[in-house]
Amino acid sequence: MHANRPLIHAMTAAIAALASSLAFAHPRLESSTPADKAEVPAPQKIELRFSETLVTxxxxxxxxxxGMPGMANHAPMKMAVKVSGSDDPKTMVITPTQPLPPGSYRVDWRAVSSDTHPVNGNVTFTVK
Structure with a gap:
C-alpha cells in the first residue's frame, strides 16, 4: 500500500496543475478570415476563431x-460594423454595414471567455 503513495501524490499534483491551468486559460485567437496580413477582395464578413467559448x-x-490607395496621409477611419456570435460559440463575426473600398484595414478585437479576463489583439488585411 505504501509503495503506491508516491504515485498517487504525483497523479494528484498533475491533475491539480492541469485543472488550475484550465481554470485560468485565456482565449487565444486561433485563426481569422481573412487571414492576418492577407490581400483579399472585399469580405462580406470577418470571422475570428478563438480557443475558448466567448462571453459575447x-x-x-x-x-x-x-490606409487608402493614393492617399499617403489617410487618417485611420472607424468603419460601421455589426459584431455578433455565430453557431460556433468560439467564433466572433464582424459584418461591415457597407462594402469595404480598397485599402488597408485593422480589426481591433476584445475577447472574454468564462474566466472573465479580457484579451485584446488585432488582425490586419488589405482589400484589393
Missing part, C-alpha cells in the same frame, strides 16, 4: 481603415 456580451471588435 463582453467581447467585441472595431474595424478601422488604416
Amino acid at each position: 456580451q463582453f467581447s467585441g471588435a472595431n474595424l478601422v481603415m488604416t
Whole structure:
C-alpha cells in the first residue's frame, strides 16, 4: 500500500496543475478570415476563431481603415460594423454595414471567455 503513495501524490499534483491551468486559460485567437496580413477582395464578413467559448456580451471588435490607395496621409477611419456570435460559440463575426473600398484595414478585437479576463489583439488585411 505504501509503495503506491508516491504515485498517487504525483497523479494528484498533475491533475491539480492541469485543472488550475484550465481554470485560468485565456482565449487565444486561433485563426481569422481573412487571414492576418492577407490581400483579399472585399469580405462580406470577418470571422475570428478563438480557443475558448466567448462571453459575447463582453467581447467585441472595431474595424478601422488604416490606409487608402493614393492617399499617403489617410487618417485611420472607424468603419460601421455589426459584431455578433455565430453557431460556433468560439467564433466572433464582424459584418461591415457597407462594402469595404480598397485599402488597408485593422480589426481591433476584445475577447472574454468564462474566466472573465479580457484579451485584446488585432488582425490586419488589405482589400484589393
